[in-house]
Amino acid sequence: MAGSQAIFGTTPFDGTVAMRGYALNRMCFSFNSAENRETFRADEEAYMRAYGLDEAQAEAIRKRDVLGLLAAGGNVYYLAKFAGILGLDVQDLGAAQTGLTKEAFKARLVAQNDQPETL
Known part of the structure; x- marks a missing residue:
């Protein structure tokens, strides 16, 4: 982006990033349901596969890497749903x-x- 400054920990959330993060954000939105949160906790890998996360997204979930999730297309408002599962x-x-x-x-x-x- 011309004329913009990089800010540590931020990934500009534009249309390209939104498309890249669609599966991740869709999965995180599903955590509005207590039943879905329990299903995720029971088998995280199966849950991630069911939502079609790519390897970068899945690895960031495994590592609980917030910056990695943002870089993988996560929107902070949807990631807050995932963070809640972790007690964050x-x-x-x-x-x-x-x-x-x-x-x-x-x-x-x-x-x-x-x-x-x-x-």
């Missing part, structure tokens, strides 16, 4: 994206919130 929340995802601990990420959010708004 959106702040955990934000910490992973920024390379900070969760505590440091939360402190950064508080510090940014304390800054006066400029127009």
Whole structure:
């Protein structure tokens, strides 16, 4: 992207990435159902195959690699469903994206919130 800066932990989510991540995001959306979460926990490999994840996506799921899931086309809002299975929340995802601990990420959010708004 011309004129854009790379930001650690981010993958621009455009149409190409959305298409690449469709199977992964579809699978993560399925975790809205408690029954599906249990089915996933019972046999992760079979569940990933049923949704057609590619090897990069499946490996990132196996490793619980949030940045890898983003790079593989995952959308953070859908990945939050997967993170919930692991007992993680959106702040955990934000910490992973920024390379900070969760505590440091939360402190950064508080510090940014304390800054006066400029127009």
